[in-house]
Amino acid sequence: xxNIFNLKSYYGNICALHGINIDVAAGEIVTLLGANGAGKxxxxxxISGIVPPSSGEILFMGRPIHHLPPNKxxxxxxxxxxxGRRIFPQLTVMENLSTGAYLRRDRFGIxxxxxxxxxxxxxxxxxxxxxxxxxxxxxxxxxxxxRALMARPRLLLLDEPSLGLAPLVIKQxxxxxxxxxxxxxxxxxxxxxxxxxxxxxxxxGYVMENGTITMSGTADELLADDRVRQAYLG
Ligand code: ATP
Numbered sequence: 001x002x003n004i005f006n007l008k009s010y011y012g013n014i015c016a017l018h019g020i021n022i023d024v025a026a027g028e029i030v031t032l033l034g035a036n037g038a039g040k041x042x043x044x045x046x047i048s049g050i051v052p053p054s055s056g057e058i059l060f061m062g063r064p065i066h067h068l069p070p071n072k073x074x075x076x077x078x079x080x081x082x083x084g085r086r087i088f089p090q091l092t093v094m095e096n097l098s099t100g101a102y103l104r105r106d107r108f109g110i111x112x113x114x115x116x117x118x119x120x121x122x123x124x125x126x127x128x129x130x131x132x133x134x135x136x137x138x139x140x141x142x143x144x145x146x147r148a149l150m151a152r153p154r155l156l157l158l159d160e161p162s163l164g165l166a167p168l169v170i171k172q173x174x175x176x177x178x179x180x181x182x183x184x185x186x187x188x189x190x191x192x193x194x195x196x197x198x199x200x201x202x203x204x205g206y207v208m209e210n211g212t213i214t215m216s217g218t219a220d221e222l223l224a225d226d227r228v229r230q231a232y233l234g
Contacts, residue, residue, distance in 0.1 A: 089133025
């Protein structure tokens with residue numbers, strides 16, 4: 001579904017990605033692990049067109065997307081949940097959700113997807129007229145994921161969904177991520193520092209250090225790898 005070849009991205013003259021290669025097959029959950037500043041967010045921003053790569057290729061379902069603007073990339077079926085669960089704090093839960101569907105015209109499909117997200121996150125149904133900014137951190141993360149799902153993506157990009165959340169909430173969020181993948185037929189590329197949780201839910205993973213992919217394998221292989229255990233699993 002997604003093939004990244006020798007991708008390089010810069011901020012001015014600072015090189016953040018030094019020619020990375022990543023593949024995500026349809027139906028998979030693939031995780032990208034790494035410490036602060038490794039380049040994980042930049043990878044997602046490059047896929048979604050927010051930080052246009054300086055060289056290399058990104059193919060989505062065989063089609064080059066590395067020269068497309070973000071709205072076209074969303075339109076093709078890729079949506080991203082940003083780091084720090086950014087939602088619109090002044091807008092209600094329902095208004096936040098409708099912004100996720102702003103490129104769509106299929107009213108029936110939008111209604112169907114709204115029902116789906118309110119089923120997997122019933123707390124959002126209970127809070128539907130509340131301003132997004134008044135929700136707890138976990139609820140805001142649920143809203144950010146739901147808003148991304150409202151675009152009906154084939155590929156969902158999640159940037160550190162566990163960041164700053166309590167352990168119980170993290171468990172809940174990861175259980176839903178698995179559910180979305182299995183029941184909603186959504187392929188997921190998940191960026192995380194919480195390697196333990198991410199590898200429990202993912203099929204495969206990559207490890208990134210200083211803008212370079214240094215390891216890859218199945219989730220079980222990475223969980224058993226001494227270097228991963230020492231650096232990321234504590
Ligand atoms: P974190 O987990 O802290 O978000 P990350 O792995 O997602 O880290 P990135 O945010 O992609 O890492 O950062 C990769 C590198 O690019 C870092 O050296 C960072 O300082 C640099 N960087 C990120 N954003 C910018 C920016 N807007 N301008 C300049 N440099 C940036």
